[in-house]
Amino acid sequence: MGRIVMKFGGTSVATAERILSVVEIILAAGEKRPLVVVSAVGVSEKGEAKITDQLETMASLAHAGKPYQPNLDAIRLKHEKIIKELGLDWDIISPAWDKLLAALDNRERPYCEFLDEVFSFGERLSSRIMAAVLEKKGRPARCVDVDELGIVTDEDFQDANVPAGLEDKVLDGLREEERTLVVPGFVGKTPDGRITTLGRGGSDYTAALVGAAFGVEEIQIWTDVSGMRCADPRLIQDAERLEYISFDEAKELASFGARVLHPKTIEPAMRKDIPVNILNSFAPELPGTIIRNERIKHGKVIKALASKTGVIRVDIESTRMLGASGYLARLFEVFAKYDTDVDVVATSEVSVSLTVNNSRNLDKIVEELQEFADVTADRNKTVICVVGEGMRHTPGVSGKVFSTLGTAGVNVEMISQGSSEINITFMVDDKDAERAIKALYYACIS
Ligand code: ADP
Ligand code: ASP
Ligand code: MG
Numbered sequence: 001m002g003r004i005v006m007k008f009g010g011t012s013v014a015t016a017e018r019i020l021s022v023v024e025i026i027l028a029a030g031e032k033r034p035l036v037v038v039s040a041v042g043v044s045e046k047g048e049a050k051i052t053d054q055l056e057t058m059a060s061l062a063h064a065g066k067p068y069q070p071n072l073d074a075i076r077l078k079h080e081k082i083i084k085e086l087g088l089d090w091d092i093i094s095p096a097w098d099k100l101l102a103a104l105d106n107r108e109r110p111y112c113e114f115l116d117e118v119f120s121f122g123e124r125l126s127s128r129i130m131a132a133v134l135e136k137k138g139r140p141a142r143c144v145d146v147d148e149l150g151i152v153t154d155e156d157f158q159d160a161n162v163p164a165g166l167e168d169k170v171l172d173g174l175r176e177e178e179r180t181l182v183v184p185g186f187v188g189k190t191p192d193g194r195i196t197t198l199g200r201g202g203s204d205y206t207a208a209l210v211g212a213a214f215g216v217e218e219i220q221i222w223t224d225v226s227g228m229r230c231a232d233p234r235l236i237q238d239a240e241r242l243e244y245i246s247f248d249e250a251k252e253l254a255s256f257g258a259r260v261l262h263p264k265t266i267e268p269a270m271r272k273d274i275p276v277n278i279l280n281s282f283a284p285e286l287p288g289t290i291i292r293n294e295r296i297k298h299g300k301v302i303k304a305l306a307s308k309t310g311v312i313r314v315d316i317e318s319t320r321m322l323g324a325s326g327y328l329a330r331l332f333e334v335f336a337k338y339d340t341d342v343d344v345v346a347t348s349e350v351s352v353s354l355t356v357n358n359s360r361n362l363d364k365i366v367e368e369l370q371e372f373a374d375v376t377a378d379r380n381k382t383v384i385c386v387v388g389e390g391m392r393h394t395p396g397v398s399g400k401v402f403s404t405l406g407t408a409g410v411n412v413e414m415i416s417q418g419s420s421e422i423n424i425t426f427m428v429d430d431k432d433a434e435r436a437i438k439a440l441y442y443a444c445i446s
Contacts, residue, residue, distance in 0.1 A: 002217030006034045007185060007207035008240050010042020010050050011224040012281040013126050016085035018044070023133050025222065025284050026180070030139070032217075035171075035210050037183045038130050039203040040122025041078060051075060051122045052186075054386035059118040063111050071089055072104070078127055092132040096124045109445070112157035117195045119158075120146060123184035123203065131182040141180040146187055146195065148174065151209060153188035153196045156339070160188050160210055167268065183210055204262035208276070212268035219269055221261060226280040227289030228253065228260055230304040231441050235434060239441070242289045242304060247385050248290040249303060250276070252423045255343070255383035257308035266291075280444035285418045295389045301397060302444045303388035307437055309430050311343070311381045312359055313414065314366070317351040318373035328352070334368050344425050346416045353414050355383055355427065381413070382433035385425045386440065392421045400444060408439035 006029060008022050026034055040051040049057070058071035076097070083090060090097075100121040107114060123228060127143045134141035150169040153160035162170070174181060185203025188196045198205045204221055211219040228250070229239035245253075247270040254263040268295060269276050279288040316331060331352060331434060335342050338361035345354045356362070369375045391397050398417075401424055405412055414427040428436050 001031060003214055003415070004029065004032045004034050005037060005207045005211040005214075005216050005219045006202055007037040007219070007221050008039065008130075008281060009203065009221070010039045010052070011044075011392040012042075012222050013038055013040075013130065014042040014044035016082050017135055018281070019082065019086065019130065021284075022130070022222070022281055023137055025281060026134065027137065027139060028284075030234045032316055033180075034149070034216060035181050035183065035200075035216070036130065036134075036141075037203055037207040037210060038123065038126050040126050040183050041082065051078065052119060052168075054078075055118050055122055056115065058104075059115045060111075061202040062118075063114050064330045065107075068104070079129070083129060085134075086129070088132050088136065093125050093128045096121065096128055099124075102304065113194055116157045116197045119185070119197045120187040120195050123186045127182045127255050128186040131180075134180055134182070136212075140178065141182055142177065142184045144171065144174065144184065146189065148183065149183065149187065149189070151188035151198075151206065152191055153198070155194075155196070157196055159199040160190075161198070161264070162188065164206075167209065167212060170209050172213075175214070199262065199264065201259065201262040202264065205264040205268075207273075208265040208268040211274050212272045215272060216274060219265075219274055221265070221276060221278045222284075223260055223278065224280065224282055225260060225285060226286040228258060228291075228304070230445050231437060232258065232307065235307075235437050236441050239446070241287075243287070244290050244292065244294070245303065246295050246422075247291060247293055247391055248295070248420060248422055251388060252385055253304055254386045256306040256383060256425065258304075258306040261291075272312050296334045299390070299413055300392050300438075300445060301388050301390040302386050302401075303390070305384060305386050305437060305440055307382055307384045307433055308343075308357065309433055310379075310384045311355045311357050311383050311427070312362065312376045313353060313355055313381045313427060314362075314369075314374045315351060315353050315376045316369055317375075317379075319350060330372070331369065334365055337368075338365050340365060344416050344427070346414045355381070378443055380430040381427050382430050382436075383425060383427050384433065384436060384440070385423050386444070387423045389422055391424070398424055401440065404439050404443040405436055408435055409435040410439070 061068040103117045131141040131143035152166040227241040231239040251266045254261045275292040342366040
């Protein structure tokens with residue numbers, strides 16, 4: 001029987017009770033010799049910050065030389081409580097805790113490197129707890145140390161990737177291990193041994209990397225909703241579950257805001273043709289969403305929509321340069337130079353509009369672009385993406401989408417459709433986003 005990967009997100013490991021439920025789920029899958037990936041402890045009560053967020057706040061204070069002891073105490077308390085309620089001893093994480101203290105003292109390095117080492121302790125602590133509970137329940141288990149992970153990444157701190165040639169190293173040396181391996185998600189290392197993280201929500205990517213390296217039969221993403229919904233359940237509470245979707249559809253939805261899956265998860269799974277199954281750790285008996293390598297056109301033409309708020313729109317105009325060969329290359333080089341991803345692009349003869357979702361280097365980018373073009377940047381925009389395999393070669397879909405938005409009185413600013421024809425992406429003002437999504441959902445999906 002083939003093996004499986006089971007990844008448990010933050011809310012699935014947020015309390016002792018949740019951890020015990022997860023252990024039951026793992027034990028029930030015993031025959032499949034699951035490889036377990038865990039996130040850092042998440043939110044258990046309203047208003048509380050997840051451990052990864054708490055680590056970030058603490059790292060920023062510590063690096064700036066400000067007092068951070070209360071933050072450290074809060075993180076310790078949260079873990080102490082869980083460990084105590086599980087009937088375990090602090091000893092199971094004390095070596096990792098000491099390493100966190102040492103990391104906090106080592107501030108003579110760039111903040112991005114410091115932050116990633118501090119970040120890594122969320123998962124390094126939770127994976128130790130999970131392995132100890134499995135052992136306690138009679139299942140031999142072992143936590144994988146960050147030095148043994150073999151997740152060798154580039155140097156893109158906070159958003160690192162494993163280059164294609166280094167994927168075989170993942171958990172190399174642990175293939176014959178009989179015990180259940182508990183892998184800390186989210187974490188990697190540069191070839192010279194500095195700790196990196198894979199992007200917020202990146203434990204899903206760890207699961208895919210482990211799954212691809214071991215050639216598993218399924219990658220299970222256990223979270224707090226039963227599968228991917230056809231719209232964000234926080235906006236549309238009764239949004240239906242998608243039973244099956246293709247890798248391409250999942251990639252579009254994940255990239256444009258369906259937070260339930262990290263977009264980087266798709267590529268390793270797709271390359272090795274491993275289905276990804278999104279399941280609910282709060283209701284393990286319910287079916288989830290299976291993402292697989294099959295274009296399923298039947299059913300609705302528009303299957304789902306996703307949205308990303310707080311996006312920045314950049315408009316670039318240059319009557320002098322546009323049309324000149326190499327102009328777009330020159331323009332995109334500026335974004336690449338400042339490590340800023342461009343998500344959506346629309347061009348006309350005289351202007352290029354594009355979106356970026358972080359403003360870290362926006363001032364520098366605008367300044368450099370202004371050397372050869374007129375540039376304006378607008379904030380508070382939402383990108384909405386409408387997705388469905390059935391949209392390929394189906395006439396009238398855009399008509400329906402935009403007439404619905406027109407009737408709802410939503411002004412659409414920028415429209416883009418990739419050659420795959422499985423998505424239509426456009427932009428609206430943040431203030432119109434909810435209205436636009438609801439109108440589209442009820443007119444085109446439900
Ligand atoms: P985890 O901690 O398990 O990784 P996440 O918070 O990353 O969980 O993802 C789960 C959340 O994703 C859900 O609680 C839901 O609010 C949100 N979400 C956004 N879009 C969707 C969607 N289309 N389908 C399901 N969940 C979605
Ligand atoms: N703990 C990390 C985060 O909160 C990674 C993850 O949960 O997947 O972003
Ligand atoms: Mg997640």
